[in-house]
Amino acid sequence: MAETRHTKTLIIGSGPAGYTAGVYAARAMLEPVLVQGIEPGGQLTTTTEVENWPGDTEVQGPDLMVRMEAHAKAMGCDIVSDIITHLDTESRPFKATGDSGTIYTADSVIMATGARAKWLGIESEEAFKGFGVSACATCDGFFYRGEEIVVIGGGNTAVEEALFLTNFASKVTLIHRRDELRAEKILENRLLKHPKIETLWFHELQEVLGNDTPKGVTGVRVKNNQTG
Ligand SMILES: Cc1cc2nc3c(=O)[nH]c(=O)nc-3n(C[C@H](O)[C@H](O)[C@H](O)COP(=O)(O)OP(=O)(O)OC[C@H]3O[C@@H](n4cnc5c(N)ncnc54)[C@H](O)[C@@H]3O)c2cc1C
Structure with missing residues (x-):
């Protein structure tokens, strides 16, 4: 019973x-x-x-x-x-x-059940989850050492993850749909000063590009939301 x-x-x-x-x-x-x-x-x-x-x-x-x-x-x-x-x-x-x-x-x-990762909700993101698409830099960053990594977003999480990923990546590109961040100022300063990080303002991710065999991400397709 x-x-x-x-x-x-x-x-x-x-x-x-x-x-x-x-x-x-x-x-x-x-x-x-x-x-x-x-x-x-x-x-x-x-x-x-x-x-x-x-x-x-x-x-x-x-x-x-x-x-x-x-x-x-x-x-x-x-x-x-x-x-x-x-x-x-x-x-x-x-x-x-x-x-x-x-x-x-x-x-x-x-x-007190907390929060979960905020996914973009696009098809190609789902297709490559676990094969190059991740919502946890500390969990998965190590797998992409020496590679170019893209981070989407402009809040604390995105900026922290981008900074953390510089430990592994050859280059980190932060893609944000606006031209200013919501992240804490101290994090923003670190991000903007970091030699390995490039920012792409006014851009949105359209598609994650990749291969099926071996399954993995090869790039992303983005759109400038000001000029199309
Ligand atoms: C990679 C990473 C780095 C971070 N670094 C920092 C940092 O440096 N500084 C900072 O301030 N914040 C940081 N954060 C954010 C911080 O972790 C969260 O703000 C914080 O953990 C939220 O606490 P919480 O207790 O609300 O929820 P969570 O930590 O999300 O905990 C939720 C809990 O609810 C439990 N739960 C969920 N569903 C059920 C259920 N059905 N039954 C029973 N239990 C359930 C889970 O088991 C879990 O224990 C980081 C987050 C991540 C992911």
């Missing part, structure tokens, strides 16, 4: 948001249960240096998340390895179903 656990506060997700909620809820004596999900530690476990965590000039993402988990645990947060597959918000208490079969009932639920 499925186990049922009741908690005052159920936290879904084990990224920085989940563990922060865990610390606060535990200190508020809410005896929280935190369900980690498929990616214990969240997105920061996929990166290397984190430079904007106050108190550490530089810390490795996975190390930081181990520390956050230990912190939440030490405060009294019960950390469970499970994935929530269904959440019933109509019932009181709330009812969440775990992949393990456990039913979690809770007086309150904190959703």
